[in-house]
Amino acid sequence: MMLPHFRSFTPQGLRWSKAFPLTASAAMALWLGGCAAPGSQFQSTGVDPLPAQYQDFFDGEQPRNPEWMHDNALDKAEQLVAAGQTREAILELKAVAAQDIPKAYYELGKIWDQGKGIQADPAKAATYYEDAVRTPSYILGHASLNLAKLSLEQEGAPYRPVLAYYLLEQAMEEQIGRDEGVVMASLLARGADGVAADPQRALALYRQAADTGNADATLALAQAYAEGGWLDNDPERSRQYAQRYAEGLRERAGGGDVKAMTELAELYAADGLLAGNDEQRLHWLTQAAQAGDPGAVAKAGREMLESGRADQGAELLSEAAKTGDVDAMERLGKLLLEGDGLRARPMEARSWLEKAIAEDSVTARVTLGRALLEGDALPAEPQRGIRLLEEAANRDDALALAVLGQVYLSDERVPSQPIMAARYLERGHELGHPFATEQLGKLYLEGRGVAANPARAERLLREAIEQGQTGALRVLGEAYLQQDGPLAYQPNEAERLLSQAVEAGDTSAATRLGEAYLTGDLAGGQGLQQASVPSQPQTPAASSTMSPTTSSTRLPTPSAQPEVSPRVEAGRRLLTQAAEQGDAYAMVVLGRAYRDGTGVERDLTAATDWLERAEQAGHPSAAEALLRTQRDRGKAGDIQALIASARQGNVNSMADLGRAYRDGQGIGQNNAEASRWLEQAARQGHPGAAAALGRMYLDGDGVSRDPAKGAELLKMAVAGGHAGARADLGELLLSGNGVDADPERGRQLLQQAAEAGNQYAAQTLGEAYLDGQGVTADGEQAERWLSQASEAGNLSARSALGTALIRGDQQLAQDVQRGEQLLTSAADQGHAGAQANLGREYLRGDNLERDTRQGADYLLQAARQGHETARLALAKAYLAANGLENANREQALVWLDGVMDGNSQLASQTLHDLLSDEATLAAMPAAMEADS
Known part of the structure; x- marks a missing residue:
């Protein structure tokens, strides 16, 4: 251990002067003999030597320059500072300091250190303290302590822990009675650059200070014994010291010290030294708030919220917010x-x-x-909302980036822009937001907005799962369930992940897992025990809107039913749980299962109920499934039960009965009864009934055609959330067929229905953009919606898109290969319009290579289905080939009807043979041109 000088004190407290220096050996003997200055018993090892430039801070001389002669000037400067005249005080002190008076340097240092009436400047304060320390005086210890503190703070003044150590030793020798021992203990507790940690000396210094009532030392010991402290973990000792510290705070708080109140609240916080007493924490926060501490008001408000006292919390937060607290x-x-x-x-x-x-x-x-x-x-203000989120995203807010990614993928508020979404999500992922990571993983799985990368998708989804994203469990689980999907088929892992998602409350995961169990996709899985399902779920039949007196329609089953497997039962329970929570797809799956008897006993009443609910919830596939179920009910002979339920006031049954009368399913067709029951159901707010009756009035199907009344009923259905009605009303308003046209509203409705998955709406919208009917012709939009409908299996859309692409007209760039594929697909699936158009193209040979025989075949297929243009073209071509080119339309069709009306194989073959004649084939193109 190296010290610049050893110094001791006489009983009178006078320092040895340089006139009577100790020899080195004498000083060492004095040191070892136990007569050293206070603090020397704790001397530390492992401290670097004092740098040479600071040696004059420790020269050991006695005070000189009698400072009492300048007391008046120093007192005046102190009074000026107290009066807020800091600049004048500085001038007074500098005049005294010019005479090499340490006290003047010290007071100047305090002004810059504490920022008394001026901006604090730690570096300047340190310079003045250094001047004060260089000349021995009675303020040497105080100046040494203040300079040591600045040398340890790393906030403006040079960071000099070695110098701070020697300064603290000097302050302790001076016995100034401040916190020099506590500051030294804090330095030695963990050490610093050039000062090795000395926990034992630090502990002794802290204890010494704590025993004299030093609050900082008491708190430091509580922290040192706590978990993560620099002493061995001792919770009991930590709590004892914390209690002692709290006692001192309570005394101060009782005297109105707001800071003591907030410190007490922090002690009782969840991560505080006295954690576990929420009432005490809230008490002291409330006390501080009442004493006027705005920060405490906000904290108390937050505590109130977390403890379930929302009204009180809101009131306190309001008070804090009024004072400018942004967090509040x-x-x-x-x-x-x-x-x-x-x-x-x-x-x-x-x-x-x-x-x-x-x-x-x-x-x-x-x-x-x-x-x-x-x-x-x-x-809703989508544009403002996006602008605010983009401002936050520009400040690297990860949540804003994740939300923007979701916005530009959903196509709800703004048109989807997957590439832009991917950019936002990539940044959100880099900033660590788990939802951004989940969405980005899904994009790479689907290849949407980015090149498909299943390996990266899997890594991202796994990362999101580790961060607690339930949705990532479901997405990855569903991917592992696909046998021909982008990832390897892993049913056991799929089951495990989906089960975890169900445990976490993911309703969509419950639906997917339940469907897999019910349909047998996971018949051999291993994770059933992990799926959380209700122990006694409400059955669909019990939750049906049917009257309790109405019997279900159950098909005859064998007397010995096969035992239901645990997985199938779990599937039914999971689906019921999800459906009761509002998942429309779960309702559809349950409805189909009860209709077909998949995993459950067949129950057409339960099937109808679930599908009705799914339709009202707007699921696009519910209407078609419901129509099939209604046909099955009629075949099962359950019409009387339906009539009874309708008469008892069940609105769903009224709608079902009206549709049954309309379609003649299970009962004789009766349009008057159909419209009566549908009218009753519609008046009671049944969207499906309003939609069905609206269509009847639009088409004049069994009732007098009344487009205006039909439109009003469709509006009722749309207001009730009926997706199919959006398509019908949208088409009507777009064309204005019998009502006042409203093209923009019509387009909006069609787009909403198309976005919800209604393929007829997508077809209608695409054709409108293709022809410029009610909207500005737009090839890009036409292709988008016709493609959507085509991919959903709509053959009319496939035919329209294929024809436009082959010809390269109506705003679309020509793409003969794709157009031929689409048109052939629709034609081969029996679409008469596609057959006629494809036949024309083969016969003309303008866009496709001419193949008159193939063209005639397709045209014949269309004619057999009653396609008017195809029938006329065939007839005129044959008659023209036989010298009867002047035959009029009626004569041609009479001839064709004579050949085809018998619908016999012989008649059809005769027609085909006639058309195979070269002369007839040669006349085909001209006939087609005449009819185009």
């Missing part, structure tokens, strides 16, 4: 927006969020941006 504004805005535990006040919420945004809050931008996008709590 953010939290209050979110609370009032969501109404978590209290009445939602969205407009007030928006006001607070706007104020926080004015204070440049990123969090408030994200909260308000999402609310304006969703349009639930507040009126």
Whole structure:
């Protein structure tokens, strides 16, 4: 251990002067003999030597320059500082300091150190303290301590832990009675550059200070014995010291010390030294809040919220927000927006969020941006919402990036832009947001907006799972269930992941897992025990809107039913759980299962109920499944049960009965009864009944055609959420067929229905954009919607798109190969229009290589289905080939009807043989041109 000088004190406290220096040996003997200065018993090892430039800080001389002569000037400077005249005080002190008076340097250092009336400047303060230390005086110890503190703070002044150590030794020798021992202990507890840690000396110094009532030392010991402290973990000792520290704080708090109140609250926080007493924490926060601490008001508000006292929490947060607390504004805005535990006040919420945004809050931008996008709590303002989110994203807010990625993928508020979405999600993932990681993984799985990369998709989804994203469990589980999907088929892993998602409350995962169990896709899996399902779920039949007196339609089954496997039963329970929670697809799966007897006993009443609910929820496949179920009910002879239920006032049964009368399913067709029952159901708010009756009035199907009344009924159905009605009403408003046209509203309805998966709406919208009917012709939009309908199996859309692509007209660039593929696909599946168009193209030979025989074949197929243009072209071509080219339309069709009306194989073969004649084939193109 190296010290610049050893110094001791006489009983009178006088320092040895340089006139009477100790020899080195004498000093060492004095040191070892136990007569060293206070603190020397704790001398540390492992401290670097004092740098040479600081040697004069420790010269050991006695004080000189009698400072008492300048007491008046020093007192005057102190009074000037107290009066706020710091600049004048500095001038007074500098005049005294010019005479080499350490006290003047010391007071100047304090002014710059504490920022008394001026901007604090630690570096300048350190310089003045150094001047004070260089000349021995009675303030040497104080100046040494202050300079040591600045040398350890790393906030403006040079960081010099070795110098700080020697300065602290000097302050301790001076016995100034401040916190020099505590500061030394804090330095030695963990060490610093050039100062090795000395836990034992630090402990002794802290204990010595704590025993004299030093609060900082008491707190330091509580922290040292706590988990993660620099002493061996001793929770009991830590708590004892923390209690002692709290006693001192309570005494101060009782005297009105607000800081002591907030410190007490922190001690009782979840991560505090006295954790486990929430009431005490809330008590002291409330005390501090009442004493006027705005920070405590906000903290108390948050504590109230977390403890379930939402109204009190909101009131405290409001008080804090009024004082300018931005965090309180953010939290209050979110609370009032969501109404978590209290009445939602969205407009007030928006006001607070706007104020926080004015204070440049990123969090408030994200909260308000999402609310304006969703349009639930507040009126939708998509553009403003996106702008706020983009502002937050530009500040690298990961949540904003994740939400923007979702927005540009959903195609709900703005047109989907997968490439832009991928960019946002990539940045959100890099910033560590798990939802961004999940969505990005899904994009790479689907190859949407990015090149498909199953390996990276799998890694990203696994990463999102580790971060707690339930959706990633479901996405990856579903991917592993696909036998021909982008990832390897892993049914056991799929079951494990989906089961975990169900445990976490993911309703869609429950639906997918339940469907897999019910249909046998996971018959041999290993993870059944992990799926969380209700022990006694409500059965679909029990939850049906049918009257309790109405019997279900059950088909005869063998007397000995095969035992239902545990997985099938689990599937039914999972699907029931998901359906009761509002999952429309689960309703469809259950409805189909009860209709077909898949994994459950066949029950057409339960099937109808679930499919009705799915239709009302807007699932696109529900209507078709429901129509088939209704046909099955009629075949099963359950019409009387349906009539009884309808008469008892069951609105679903009224709608079912009306459709049964309309279609003649299970009962004689009766349009009057159909319209009566559908009218009753529609008046009671049944969207499906309103849609069905509206179509009848539009088409004049069994009732007098009344487009205006049909439109009103369709509007009722749309208001009730009926997806199919959107398509019908949209087409009507687009064309104005019998009603006032509203092309823009019609386009919106068609687009909504198409986005919900209605292929007829997509076809209608695509054809409108193709022909410019009610909208501006737009090839890109036409191709988009016709492609969607085509991919969904709509043959008319496939035919229209294929024809347009082959010809390269109606705003579409010519793509003969794709057009031929689409048209051939539709024609081979029996679409008469596709057969006629393909036949024309083969016969003309303008876009496709001419093949008159193939063209005639397709045209013949179309004619056999009654396609008017195809029939006429065939007839005229044959008659022209036989010298009767002047035969009129009626004569040609009479001839064709004579050949085809018998519908016998012989008649058809005769017609084909006639058309195979070279002369007839040669006349075909001209006939086609005449009819195009």
